[in-house]
Amino acid sequence: MKSLAELAAIRDKMKDKVAIRDSESGTRIVVGMATCGIAAGARPVLAAFVEEVANAGLNDAITVTQTGCIGICQYEPVVEVFEAGKEKVTYVKMTPDKAKRVFAEHIQKGNIVTEYTMGN
């Protein structure tokens, strides 16, 4: 069984890190989670990004967050990527597999996956 002692150990590890994470330099991945987004499959897309970031050991550098209505229902699930000093990139009709590819190619290597962006 998962124990609260284990959670306490996580707390002790995290305490020192809080300060670092507050720095606003990192990349932000934002997933639209309005009714339409959820219905179209946003929850597993969000989970896929969270998992990729954790697996890559990048929890300190990249934050994954949720937002409500992005205003383009027919393109849900929609994901926006914000990187310091760069223009926002909007990915549409996302799936967990597409999320993995966006993570590997765009987030990690800097190459936007244009076939998943708006207008493609």
Next chain:
Amino acid sequence: MKELSLNILDVTENSVSAGAKNILISLIEDEKGILTLTIKDNGCGMTPEVVKSVIDPFYTTRTTRKVGLGIPLLKLAAEQTGGSINIESEVGTGTTVTATFDTKSIDFTPIGDMTSTLVTLIMGAPDIDFEYIHQKPGVEVTLSTLQLREVLGDVSLGMPEVLEWIREYLTEQYNNFGGTN
């Protein structure tokens, strides 16, 4: 929605938007296979007029409010099994959404992945206290973020490592639950 857990995620987001400090989500299945879902919050609440317009998007008193689909979709999911939905709300006090489902109906939408719904909710609103209980005869799954917060102190429930622990904690409980409907 493909899973009831997605309706629950969506409707609970309303409680988050309503500024709730505490949100209770309960799923109780009885011996006869009747499932009762309750989502109770202490957010801003609604006037009776708004409650009416939320349940029936075509009921209009004013036209300023955008028509949402969250509650109507939950209502549909309940009613297609022969169940129903009820909303009790008071401005300044909070809202309780109750829905009943007949899990034996062929039109019952499976509950699905409640673990992902809870982790997603906590991730999106780590400062809210969520109380969760899913019960069926003889077994239950529970989560109280208040209890976790006592252990965590200043460390946020929204930290990826903490969320991962919560995911595993719930997954373990659901493994002993014998699957959901």
